[in-house]
Amino acid sequence: MSSEPDLTAEPEEHQHADDGGPQPEKHCGHGRGGMGEEVTRKEDKRFITGRGNYVDDIKKPGMLHCEIVRSPHAHARIEDIDGSRAMALDGVVAVLTADDLLEHDLATMPTLMDDTQDVLVNDKVKFQSQEVAAVIAEDRYTAKDAAEKVEVEYDVLEPVVDAEEALEDDAPLIRDELDDQEDNHIFDWETGDKEATQEVFDEAAVTVEEQMEYQRLHPAPIETCGAVADWDPGKDKMTVHMTSQAPHAHRTLFSQVSGIPEHKVRIVSPDVGGGFGNKVPIYPGYVVAAAASYVLEQPVKWIEERSENIQTTGFARDYDMTGEIAATEDGVIQGVKVDVLANHGAYNAAAQPSKFPAGFFNIFTGSYDVDAAYGSLTGAFTNTAPGGVAYRCSFRVTEAVYLIERMVKVLADELDVDPAEIRRRNFIPSDAFPYESATGWNYDSGDYEKALDKALEMADYEHYREEQQRRIAEDADKLIGIGISSFTEVVGAGPGKQCDIAGIEMFDSADLRVNPTGNAVLRIGVQTQGQGHETTFAQIVAEELGMDVDDITVEHGDTDTEPYGLGTYGSRSTPVAGAAAAVAARKVRDKAKSIAANELEAAEEDIEWDRESGEFHVAGAPDRSITITEIAAGAYMNSPGNEEPGLEAVNYYDPPEMTYPFGSYIVVVEVDRETGEVDFEKFVAVDDCGNRINPMIIEGQIHGGLAQGIGTAMLEHVTYDDNGNVTGGDFMNYLLPTANEIPNFETGHTVTPSPHHPIGAKGVGESPTVGSPPAIVNAVVDAMSHAGTSHVEMPMTPDTVWEELDEVGLSISPSENVSFEFDDGASEEPADD
């Protein structure tokens, strides 16, 4: 008897759907909303009808408002803070400075990389807009007015915002409060085999090298960060509603920082309007709100403005990378080398597992079978906001994928081999899994060529190659470029022994309770910021117990009621907590079998579970069957003597390995030689995330991630001027893509289940953000590579592209023939306000 279907094998229905490209998938969830069904999102009713409950929606009696006073300087010593003019305003309750926090031992807080960050600046400002003081007032407007009246005297110091300049001998020392810190160097990190790699490079027939910058980005979730802290002196309990992607880990950190016992701290992460990694770290605003509530014994709300979010909370990327490939004359890759300079900002506050100072960047051999690889990376402090969060990616995988997918294109151009063909020559073969990479990763499963073939077919690749040549031959005004990215990710951290955050192992959890009337509540350790957990996780339980998806409620985000978990980021919800949900459901199913035996008056060994019907029956007698609803009643009203009453199970799941989703994206662009503008002609995304739980949610995730990939490649950049002013720190200057910039996406999929995951799933939310930027850049480069272009830096704004067109002699109006008269605006009459 086998109650456990082999989900690691590809189900027939999936194979069928696999052939159809973007067409809707045939359901395989037996009509109850299980695996593979396009169940409508349960959470959408409240979101669409305006009944979502975000942190700023929370109002408590007597609630005060917190506004943070921020430094206009990037590097300055604080001489004096005078809050008297602010206090003189009606409705101002308190002005807090570092001195006030010192009294409660809350002046500093640990970052996720074991650094210490000022909550309010104690001595020296280290980046623009850093938190200097806080005003607490009866309403938000008063708090804002009062914040402008706090007088801070600064001794302004020379700032350094560029990582390379920060490491020069004469650079100003940013972290002078640290005893052993004599320069702005944070750490060096190495991976792979340096000597073996060098040998390969020394003997290689062909080597290529390219330097590229992955610019500083911001996750820019639509909801900024915020908190409502409420200290209850009657219960000695601190409740904090906050925008958190990891409420349990934040509870532990809160307890450690504040000294309030952990069972007296409750973190609630209600509806959260996008996280993308931005809401993994703890920020000073949370701590200030909590400290103020503790001191004043009233609830205190703190909500960020947009510019505060972009300028001070966790940024992403900011890697200056040099990649090298050694290959045979046929384009078979033998070795990969990378060297990176990482700008970590004023504090080492990257959000990654403790043992991985460069995250999972050493996945940089990508989808390719490479014998030797070596990577080195140096981290530097600068007078910029701290960060290095995994913006919609698994810990620096975005940077690694960008590097290798760009480098493969550079190699293809060097050898004049088609970029699709060169990938084919280097893919890890599908029969080589499980595969250990040169940098030590154990890839679980993959079939890269299949995904590429499908993408090539969907993109009508040959047609566009011909069109490209035709345009070149005709000296057309608009050139065609075709970019490919065949990426592999590593997601779903732990295992706990390898991956921890602040020492806490990265397992995750699920607690499933079936009620007497046959419906169930699943509480999970991860938290959703819009991914659709309330639907997806219910589908896992529906599949495993034969229940209807509507009979399952998923709860998350409240540390008082949910089991401990490490949170949602790095595409880990489905690989880790999803596994926990499946295992908890199977534990319930095991117990249900005993109850079924009791109800059916048969031996337990003779009871079989039928996935198709979702029922238990006596072996050889399918008519003698019982549903989970009937079993639930039995568990509470007619419990067998050999079992405890009730029907519930908990699972804490420590994944044995990570999962390796992959895909092939093909982007066709048209580049205007006159203006440098780039238009998307075709955008194909084929993803393989293993077994699929809800194809509609997956497709939605991919659409959103591709939009963010376009923002990355074409628009977004957090920029600084030499004085350390953030000149790309608001939505006037930090450009997010709108519907205008987004083309039609054609999505497809293949299914290669993860062999070690209970339901064969891998995680998908981040694939499009990881996979699409190199495809887009490769496409723009491809449009100009016949003239000698090897790289174009992101964001590829029209002027950046035009400069490259001009450089390689493709611009229609070359700069040498044009005299530019830049108007400095002196004669204009700008508006006064």
Place this chain on the structure above:
Amino acid sequence: MEFEGEFELDGVPPEKAWIVLSDPMAVRDSLKGCQYITPMGEDFNFDEYEAKEDVEMLPEADPDTVADRAFVAGQKYAALMQVGVGSVKPRFETTVTIDDRDDEEFEMLASGGGDASGSSFSMNSGMRIHELDDGDGARIEWWTEADVSGRIAQLGSRVINPVANKIVNNFFGSIEKQMSDVDEETNSGVTDRLRNML
């Protein structure tokens, strides 16, 4: 950021230009967005200070009054400025110190800075008045080096230059007009007093 420039005033002798540019009231009236410029004591309070109305202005002003209020080297002045840059219109509470005044060479150096909601600036400025080669007029050379931080630099970086240029152009246009109004009698009276003060 560095700004510099010069302009010529035909028919205005350097002494006359020096008087007008030494008068805080004349400067206030010429500087768009400037609410007041006033000597600043230890307990000066920007919130409480009320700018004096009905100030006597050149050319009608009593020469003694003008001489009394002229910029003094080493003195700190408070100035309230409200300038629109792009989408922001911060109210800058500015402190300016006259670092040096040379009544012979007609050179004045000043430094200062100011803060407004989330923005701050600091500057070092100077000006020097030369006699025109033909002897009939003055050439005024000026320079300033400014650092701007905070919101105004973030939001207004693309429009700071035109705004600064506009303020400067308006300033000298207005100063020129005031100088033309100052008659010879006033000129000599104030000049004598100023020279005596040295």
